[in-house]
Amino acid sequence: AQDVIKVAAVWTVPVEQQWASRLHNALVAAQERGEIEYVYSENTTATDYERVMREYAEQGVALMIGEAFAVEAPARAVAADYPEISFLMGSSLPPVEPNFATFDNFIQEPSYLTGMIAGAKTESNVIGMVGGFAIPEVNRLMNAFIAGALSVNPEAKFSISFINSWYDPPKAKEAAFAMVDAGADILYAERFGVSDAAKERGILAIGNVIDTSADYPGTILASALWDGTPMIDKAIADVKGGSFTASDYGIYAFMEYGGSSAVYDEALAGADAVAAAKAKEAEILDGSFKVEINDAEPSSTL
Amino acid sequence: MTSTDTVLSLEGITKRFGKLTANDHLDLSLRRGEILALLGENGAGKTTLMNILFGHYVQDEGVVRVNGEMLPPGSPGAALKAGIGMVHQHFALAENLSGLDNIRLGTEGLFALGGKAAARKKVEQIIAESGLEVDLDRKVASLTVGEKQRVEILKALYRNVRVLILDEPTAVLTPQEAEGLFTVLRRLAANGLGVIFISHKLGEVLSVSTRILVLRGGRKAGELVTADADRRAIADLMVGKAVAEVKRTAATPAETLLEFSDVHLRRGSTRESLRNVGFALRAGEIVGLAGVSGNGQGGIAALISGLAVPDQGAVLLYGEPITRADPRALVAAGVARMPEDRQHDGVVGTMSVADNIAIEEVRSGAFSRMGLLDRKAMQARATSAIAAYDIRCPGPDAEARLLSGGNVQKLILARVLEREPRVILANQPTRGLDVGAQSEVHRRIIAARDRGAAVLVISEDLDELFALADRFLVVHAGEVSDAGPSDRLDRGAVGLLMAGQAA
Amino acid sequence: MSFRLEARADASIALKLLVSLGAGLAALLLVAIPVLFAGGSPFTAYGLIIQGAFGSMFALSETLNRATPLILTGLAAAVAFRARLWNIGAEGQLYIGALSAVLVGSGLLQMPPMLLIPTVMIAGFVAGGLMMIIPTLLKQRFGADEVVITLLLNFVVILLVQMLVEGPLKDPLSMGWPQSVPLLAEAKFDKLVPRLRMHWGLVVGVAAAILLWVLVRKTVLGFEIKAVGENRAAARFAGIPVDATMLKVALISGGLAGLAGVSEVAGVKGYLSADLSPGFGYSGIVVAMLAGLSPVGTVFAAVFVAAVFVGADSMSRATGISNYLADLVVALSLLCVLIGGFFLRFRIRYERAAAPAAGA
Amino acid sequence: MDVLLDIFGSANFWAAAIRIATPLIFGVLGALICERAGVLNLGIEGIFVAGAMAGWLAVYLGAGLWGGVLVALATGATFGLLHAVLAVILGLSQHVSGIGITLLATSLSYFTYRTALPTVTSPPRIVPFQPVSIPGLSDLPFFGPALFQQTPLTFLALAFVALVAFVLYRTPLGLAIRAVGDNPASVEAQGLSVRGLRIGAVVAGSALMALGGAFLTMSAFDAFFFGMVNGRGWICIALVVFASWQPGKALLGALLFGAFDAFQIRLQAEIGQVVPGQVFLMLPYLLSIVALVLVARRADYPRALLQPWFKGQRH
Ligand SMILES: Nc1ncnc2c1ncn2[C@@H]1O[C@H](COP(=O)(O)OP(=O)(O)OP(=O)(O)O)[C@@H](O)[C@H]1O
């Protein structure tokens, strides 16, 4: 075994948040395997972000992971001040040599596939989608989902709302209820709370980022999953091997790297739909089909 | 001294507030059926003693006994249970509740249901017996001071008290209301109630009490049987020296300084509304405005104070109409204004004596330069005012809230009279003041008139008006009538006008 | 046994020291509970808190950097509360101040830093002030409660900022992330020390505190503010223009909070986003009250609150305890200091039942 | 217009309005009780969080749903007692004490949650309260679905409105609470304890506030999340003023707020973003402000609100 390296993560959200949890879990797993020592701060405000980064940097970590989205300039400044540390930051901007690598949850591919499932399954032709904030990484997934659904069902309409909070399940649930009342028979569950509404009203839902089908038996048609493990493991290996570069680690979220996947409940979704999705999945994997990355804010089409 | 008749005895009561000893080893006893008048200058310690008796304050030394039983200190609940009732100097009423609810408050178990009907019956019976008429269902906020006073007394009677304390109950009552109260008190005393009655009005004291206890500086200054007492003796006992009689010479009115011309003022409340009011104040005269409280005095005061302008008609100052509600402009023009409620409108309690003396003129050159305060000037003015007006206080830097009522009034006099004003509004100038302070205020007002000022005195105390006024106005239901020179009037004639009947 | 409170005229220096010490000790004892609960050692934790707040130039800079907006929002609360104008809306005023700084300073006006910085500051001050003038006018005209309205306006303003940074003000270079176009370099505050975050906003804050002290103590307006705050009716009767004075207070209070926003944008962040302030507006109230509404005291109270947070946050990282501990430590310290302040204002006298005279 | 008719005519809309209103009803009643006694309780936001966390945690640890409700009540009462000690007994600034309580209750809840359940990867869940159905009533047209989609806590909230109104207006206790918020001297002069009443009111009111939080984790949802209270407590502070400190109007205000929120969600869902979403989110606040301005003159303020009371001191 190689020596254990110290990894710090600075999250702007609590670690339960779907997005952070994928990476957090991968890091915890790496720690449990004895590969790293993992420390983190959560719910860090934008104001505190730079300080927290610097404190970890001063503690002497080898790899720092976090989200630079709202704090691009200071995060990059910190990285510049600590060239010996490797930074792997969620960011919509390019990496910076020599030590500032970037990533994002590019799971538009499985989102597209789950869209196909939903598009085929809907009977009312109304799909409800509840998001947190209309930011690129949410928009991107919603747009891919919509494109997937429209590819198999041009009649499909979408009801979309944003609850302006990352964490308000009761509110997300209310938004979802509203969509059911507006005729939706499938809900795209970008936030916690939406699947609960689907389950309560006896309709179907599409999962996002994490697999919650066990929590909502008979409700989750399909899910677009993100797995942080390939990227985290790659980054750890790169740091240990001295090969960490300021590259875009976002690609490890693509299906071909195993960073994302679509799972289906065939009993709910129907064999035909799943088969079609799997065929598309193959095209994605062999590179013959590319899912467009569209970060524009989607809007209801009812 | 412990007779079977004694319902209440205070023994060696001492109370200190910091360095001040408000009560110094005071003894007092009260018999059934007795009306004991408690007298003393402002700040002599009367209210403090009663507050200890009732459990609002905890004494430093001494005990209170009711029927020989020691009363636990600091518990109004225990005092009430022992049969002590108190009508507070400052009303202790919840204004958002009805009179009946104020009376019931605290008399039933907190979760008892349905006590209201029984309570109403009992209160109505007490009203019938005592003649203390009040509308029980009106919110206290909408009652007149007289009615509030009656609710306070009913509160005590409702509890079947054996001792009733009244702390300056008549300070805010009209003469008629006060007379009604005395009738009730005499009847109650005849039925065996012991009454302690605090007042600064010696006439009342002489007419209603059976015994008089005088406090001075927290100690007992003397005790008299009312039948043997007269005004002079009591006043001298209170003040510790002979009180100067205020003498007023005939007025020599000159030119008109302030004039109301066909003034109408419409306000939400009738207290301030005025209709078709016209009168003039001339230099060198004191005009007394008589009237039952709430008939429009507030409106006249607001207009002269610069807090309002007429909705119709005009108030002319030196012949020019006042067009803006601007107290500062009036002050600058030489109008002195003494507010009706000196604690509420007169002083900022948490500011110093010096600040309160300067407050009307801070923006003027006297106390500031280019927006910066001239603390030295303020201090100097305060120091001289404290000496000249005998304001009893620890010094110019003491907070005004620590001053007794009389001294607050002197502070206000010092503030407004120092500039030699040409027009003076004296609204209830001696309400709640002791005789010493009263004569001091009267002397100052008369001196200002003699200097050539035009003075309007608003008062509900006819004795005061007859002592001061050269000429009477009477206000009733928002209309003002001219009652003529005071030497051609008597109380009866003014009383009729106050009741709205043409003389 | 019952107890009675007696107001102290003035607390001696020794007592003040004693009380501060007592409050500090009590806070430390209380903080030990969660630290032990999380399996840490309290003594290590204490050391780390101090080190994290003051242990290095970096730590000191971070503490002062965090204190900067607190000084300004603290002053905003202090001046308003002196006039009994309950401004709970410093958070919203801060954002409005920041918003105007961005509107003015992101390219709309081209001028040298010597002019642009004051312009940006004035814009932020005026905007924040107007933001407080609205509820004050509503109070004066309609009797509407300013506590509630300023509180509600906070939510409105933050939503407005969200809307603008997602819409018209959005930085085209932000890759879709909701943040505003950046301030021009000439509009930004310089750092006080190169490579450390503390910036000229700190100087602005301290200067504002001194100015406010002069205002409160030495000027006619300060006198009038006090009178209006302590007894509105008497102030009105004495001819102090109550409404006008309240509006001036509103302008100053909201303006100071607006300056806090300018300072965060121009000194720290460089652009506006909806997460600019982690509740600086609300903390300002706490800071002001800790300082007994004294302007100069506000500076110290702000540094105290900032130091506790920064130190405890740093400690949580060093010990591996959940970083939610930081807010908990701030809350506990705050309560201890508050209670300490009580002992400065009052002396407690215990009462026995007065002994009856024997054989009476 | 059709859209509007659709929305307002649907039982589901009204069901949503009632559901969204439920935590607010608890909160506004709690704040109302405190303020009626003369004590502003800005701790409400934190007490919501603590109630949400503690109630949920108790259920998670096996206390049962009603056990969780009791734990939430006790938690709220405890923070209420702390506020009472600071604001009533010590007479400290009610603003600061309240904000301090919010900070303490929030951070303590988060810290406890994280430290007690350190290894969670996705939030653990409980089985929450389920909608009650009463045979016969539940089948009524319109009212059936509107009311009987609700869980027991909603009915509890409605019951509390009646209870609080009853206590306030029909019992001597209510009389005393109303009096102590108007003029503490009136209460002391009648032999009641100003402190006792205020402490009791703050404790009871805070316990109710905690139920508002508990509703979020035990009824509206089944897990605890950081930040999920999301300003609901502050809304209640506004609603109390809107309601002129009357329980009936408090219910009305909460329902209006719920209805508006449900409406904006539905409008967004049905017609999409014609204007930025924030405009809708702002509207409830702006409307509250407008409503406040309109009712302000008539509102009957508890006159002693914010004013500390010390026995034996001049006031
Ligand atoms: N709670 C208190 N704290 C400090 N000083 C007090 C307090 N209550 C009364 N005093 C002081 O004690 C003295 C006696 O006051 P008290 O109210 O008993 O006078 P009083 O005889 O009732 O006067 P008045 O005729 O004006 O009502 C005064 O100097 C007063 O300022």
Ligand SMILES: Nc1ncnc2c1ncn2[C@@H]1O[C@H](COP(=O)(O)OP(=O)(O)OP(=O)(O)O)[C@@H](O)[C@H]1O
């Ligand atoms: N236009 C006015 N003219 C004369 N007096 C007024 C006027 N407006 C208010 N007052 C009186 O001034 C006093 C206080 O003024 P105001 O009502 O503005 O403040 P407040 O309601 O006491 O403030 P807060 O609600 O912060 O306690 C009250 O007694 C009120 O009756």
Ligand SMILES: [Mg+2]
């Ligand atoms: Mg007295």
Ligand SMILES: [Mg+2]
């Ligand atoms: Mg008011």
